[in-house]
Amino acid sequence: xxxxxxxxxxxxxxxxxxxxxxxxxxxxxPVVFAATGYATAHPRPGWAEQSPDDWWAALVASTRTxxxxxxxxxxxxxxxxxxxxxxxxxxxDRHDEPLRPAIMWMDxxxxxxxxxxxxxxxxxxxxxxxxxxxxxxxxxxxxxxxGVYARTxxxxxxxxxxxxxxxxxxxxxENSASSKMFHRRAEGGFPLDLYxxxxxxxxxxxxxxxxxxxxxxxxxxxARAASDLGLRPGTPVAEGCIDAYAxxxxxxxLAPGRMALITGSSxxxxxxxxxxxxxxxxxxTFADAVIPGQCSVEAALVSSGSALKWFRDTFAGDAVAEAExxxxxxxxxxNEASRDIPPGSEGLVINPYFQxxxxxxxxxxxxxxxxxxxxxxxxxxxxxxxxxxICYGLAHCLRTMAEHDYHVERLVACGGALKSRAWMQxxxxxxxxxxxxxxxxxxxxxxxxxxxxxxxxxxxSLADAAAAMVHEVETLTPDAxxxxxxxxxxxxxxxxxxxxxxxQHAMAMHLTEG
Numbered sequence: 134x135x136x137x138x139x140x141x142x143x144x145x146x147x148x149x150x151x152x153x154x155x156x157x158x159x160x161x162x163p164v165v166f167a168a169t170g171y172a173t174a175h176p177r178p179g180w181a182e183q184s185p186d187d188w189w190a191a192l193v194a195s196t197r198t199x200x201x202x203x204x205x206x207x208x209x210x211x212x213x214x215x216x217x218x219x220x221x222x223x224x225x226d227r228h229d230e231p232l233r234p235a236i237m238w239m240d241x242x243x244x245x246x247x248x249x250x251x252x253x254x255x256x257x258x259x260x261x262x263x264x265x266x267x268x269x270x271x272x273x274x275x276x277x278x279x280g281v282y283a284r285t286x287x288x289x290x291x292x293x294x295x296x297x298x299x300x301x302x303x304x305x306x307e308n309s310a311s312s313k314m315f316h317r318r319a320e321g322g323f324p325l326d327l328y329x330x331x332x333x334x335x336x337x338x339x340x341x342x343x344x345x346x347x348x349x350x351x352x353x354x355x356a357r358a359a360s361d362l363g364l365r366p367g368t369p370v371a372e373g374c375i376d377a378y379a380x381x382x383x384x385x386x387l388a389p390g391r392m393a394l395i396t397g398s399s400x401x402x403x404x405x406x407x408x409x410x411x412x413x414x415x416x417x418t419f420a421d422a423v424i425p426g427q428c429s430v431e432a433a434l435v436s437s438g439s440a441l442k443w444f445r446d447t448f449a450g451d452a453v454a455e456a457e458x459x460x461x462x463x464x465x466x467x468n469e470a471s472r473d474i475p476p477g478s479e480g481l482v483i484n485p486y487f488q489x490x491x492x493x494x495x496x497x498x499x500x501x502x503x504x505x506x507x508x509x510x511x512x513x514x515x516x517x518x519x520x521x522x523i524c525y526g527l528a529h530c531l532r533t534m535a536e537h538d539y540h541v542e543r544l545v546a547c548g549g550a551l552k553s554r555a556w557m558q559x560x561x562x563x564x565x566x567x568x569x570x571x572x573x574x575x576x577x578x579x580x581x582x583x584x585x586x587x588x589x590x591x592x593x594s595l596a597d598a599a600a601a602m603v604h605e606v607e608t609l610t611p612d613a614x615x616x617x618x619x620x621x622x623x624x625x626x627x628x629x630x631x632x633x634x635x636x637q638h639a640m641a642m643h644l645t646e647g
Contacts, residue, residue, distance in 0.1 A: 137158045137162060137164055139206070139209035139211075140209055140210070140211035140212075140591070141156050141157065141164065141205050141209050141211065142157045142158075142159065142211060142586055142589075143156050143196070143199075143212070143214075143364070143582070143585065144156075144214050144215070144216075144379075144578040144580070144581030144582040144585060145213065145214070145216070145295070145373075145578075145581055146215075146216055146217075146379065146575075146578045146581055147215070147216065147217035147218060147292075147295060147376065148218065148577070149173070149218055149238075149399075149439070150170055150173075150398060151170040151171065152168065152169050152188060152194075152195050153166060153167070153168040153195065153575070153577075153578055154166070154167050154168075154195040154196050154198075154199045154578070155199070155578030155579065155581070155582065156199055156203050156205055156210070157578075157582040157602070159586065159591060159601075159602070160602060161572070161573060161579060161601070161604065163575070163578075163579070164203050164205065165202050165203035166199070166575060166578065167194075167195040167198035167199040167202065168195060169194040169198075171187040171188060171190075171191050177242070178644065179240065179241040179242060179488065179497070180242050181236075181239045181240040181488070182234035182236060182237060182240070183234060184235070185223055185235055186231070188291075188295075189361075192295075192362065197362070207363060207364045207365045208365050210365065210368055211369070211585075211589050211591060212368070212370070212371060212586060212589030212591065213354060213364075213369065213370045213371070213585050214370075214371045214373060214583070214584035214585030215292065215295050215296070215299070215370075215371075215373040215581050215584075216292060216373050216375060216379035216577060216580065217292040217373065217375070217376060218238045218291050218375070218376055219238060219290055219309045219312070219313050219375035219376070220238040220266055220267050220270070220313045221235050221236065221237050221238045221291035222235060222236045222270045222271065222274075222288065223235045223288075223289045223291060223294040224282070224287075224289075225285065225287040225288075225289065225294075226285070226286055227284075229286075232284060232285060233278070235291065235294075236273075238265050239265065239398075239399075239435060239439075239488045240264075240265070240270070241264040241497035242264070242273055243264040243265075243266075243270045243272065243273040243497075244264040244489075244498060244641075246268075246269040246272040246276075246331055247262045247263060247266065247331075248262070250262045250330060250331065253326075260327060261495060262495050263489075263491055263497065266313050266314070266315075267288075267290060268314060268315065268327065268331040268333055269331055271288055271331075271333040272333040275333050275335075275336070276332070286339065287340075287341065288340055289303075289340075290306070290309040290314075292306050292308075293305055293309065295373065296351055296370070296372065296373055298358060299351075299355070300354065300355060300358075300370050301352065302351055302352040303341040304341050304344070304351060304372065305341045305344045305345070306347055306374055307344050307346045307421055307422065308375050308378050309374070309375055310323075311419040311421055311422040311429075312375065312419040312431060315327045316344060318344070318420065319420060319421075323340070325337065345372045346372065346421070347372050347373065347374040347378070347595070348371050348372060348583070348584040348595045349371065350369060350371060350588050351371055351588065352370055353366070353367045353368065354366055354367060354368040369588060370585075371584040371589065372584070373584065374584070376577050377393075377399075377403060377433075378403060378422070378423060378429070378580075379577045379578075379580030379581050379583075379584070380393055380401075380403075380577040380580055381393040381395070381403040381429075381580065382423070382579075382583045382599055383547065383571075383573065383575075383577055383578070383579035383582075383599075383602075383603060384547055384576045384603060385545070385571075385600060385603035386404060386405070387423070387595070387596050387599060388405055389405050390540075390541075390542050391542065391543045391545055392404035392430075392541045392544055392545070393544075393547075394544045394545065394548075394568070395546075395547060395548055395576070396437065396547065396548030396549055396551070398436075399435055399436065399437050399438070400433065400434040400438075400523060400527060401432075401433040402430075402431065402433065402527070402530055402531075403429060403430070403431055404429070404539075405424060405427050405429060405430070406418060406427065406428045406429075406430050406539065407427060407428070418430050418431075419431065423595075424595070432492040432530040432534065433491045433492055433530075434485065434491070434492075434523060434527070434530075435488045435490065435491050436486065436487040436501070437526075437550075438548075438549050440501070440522075440523070441464070441516075441519055441520070444515065445463050445467070449467060452466040452512075464553065467513065467516045468553055468555060468556070471513040471514070471516050472555060476521075476615060476619050477618075477619070477622040478510075478514050478518040478521060479507075479509065479510065480505040480507070481503070481505045481510055481514055481515065482502075482503075482505050482518065482622065482626055482629060483501065483502065483518045483519055483522040484499075484502040484522060484626060484629050485501055485519065485522045485523060486499040486501050487501045490630070492530055492533070493529055493533040494630070496630075498637055498638050498641035499634070499637055500637055500640075502629055502630070503518075521563070521619075522626065524559050524560050524562075524619075525622065525623050525627075526626075527560065527564055528564045528623045529627050542566075542567075543566065543567055543568075544560075544564070544567070544568045545570075546560070546568050546569070546570060547575065547576030548577070551574045558612075561609045561611040562611050562615040562616050562619060563616070563619045564611070565611050566611065567610055568608065569605055569608050570606055570608070570609065571604060572603075572604040572605075572606050573603075573604075576603075579602065582602070
């Protein structure tokens with residue numbers, strides 16, 4: 134392994150499926166990555182839970198592996214940054230131990246609680262009503278697990294749980310607070326009336342009251358955490374943020390005109406605007422969520438990589454077996470089989486709402502739709518149609534943004550989808566937007582190190598750190614003819630959900646009542 138000069142930065146990325154640790158140099162050069170997985174339980178349809186104990190064990194394993202493989206001296210690590218999934222709710226007791234499994238971001242059990250916000254929006258507040266948001270999950274806990282709720286001393290988003298485990302400090306990161314908890318710094322902080330409308334005003338007493346901007350100094354690594362992780366006690370730790378927003382930092386998308394495309398279990402679009410973007414169809418525009426004085430614009434597909442994983446694990450056992458024989462990934466085999474399928478997959482359209490929809494409409498009761506199947510269609514057609522459906526969903530979001538005068542000139546991409554160049558080109562062809570690739574595809578881990586560098590005072594600001602550590606290498610240009618051909622199928626995709634919405638809601642009600 135090539136040797137690099139100290140100091141180093143350590144970034145912790147808690148994703149949906151694994152804890153990934155990366156060590157970087159000050160110019161953004163990756164030294165090593167290590168990942169350790171953990172399980173997700175789905176006790177009921179639409180539910181998803183994970184164990185915080187599993188998270189910590191994965192962090193210990195990943196950190197120690199990264200140190201062993203890189204041979205970096207823990208004393209040469211100048212700062213630690215971190216990110217985690219958000220709207221992933223952790224309830225701690227008075228001993229700071231978890232009372233139950235964490236309720237994951239993708240969990241939509243709080244749909245009924247989210248629906249209470251309809252009256253608020255009718256009064257003109259225009260707040261997001263996705264069941265994933267922390268206030269609605271807190272209300273669900275209060276109503277369905279009152280014993281747990283009563284014993285909850287601290288109600289934390291996953292990044293804030295991690296910040297506490299690293300430093301012993303209880304803080305609410307402003308990134309989560311603004312985008313997932315209705316916090317508005319300029320309007321006095323957490324809005325009591327919205328928490329009352331959700332049915333959990335008393336949850337405000339369980340949230341850490343100090344709201345801290347991402348990338349600012351949070352505290353020092355405790356002796357206990359350092360002993361577990363094999364790091365030096367006292368190492369500076371920067372305030373963290375949501376995993377996707379760390380990716381935005383690691384792609385240096387900190388000014389209007391560009392948008393970060395974070396691919397993984399979900400697909401997230403993140404950009405900056407000088408002021409709030411009016412209108413529906415976005416997750417929201419969140420003041421001060423990344424850069425103080427700016428608004429962050431967010432849209433997202435709940436199920437993207439997770440939908441492909443579901444297909445692989447459920448319907449592609451033969452591809453998995455072939456991949457093992459050939460020493461490939463199963464996705465490589467599926468990509469080979471589907472590469473010559475024409476645009477539109479010969480009339481097969483999929484809406485990938487496996488865990489509901491977040492944007493451009495919020496509907497926790499939406500579920501995946503597959504139509505146009507014929508006896509001609511094969512496993513490869515369905516796989517390819519799933520890939521296309523995720524691109525259609527992005528196109529739908531970008532169209533909605535344009536309708537509200539928010540125009541995207543470039544996408545800057547990172548994450549798991551970049552492992553397939555053909556699929557990334559498909560993203561460009563379907564959306565019609567050029568896609569910029571950077572030197573470090575794991576932009577989320579890099580973004581955590583951008584925060585670490587700023588928090589440790591190694592750069593004057595987040596923007597300075599990102600500018601020094603992120604390096605662009607290539608741009609994928611859309612194929613104009615394919616973009617025109619795909620327009621028909623994007624229109625068909627967009628037209629599908631409204632025609633089945635009432636039927637899907639009736640099914641959800643039937644399953645709930647049953």
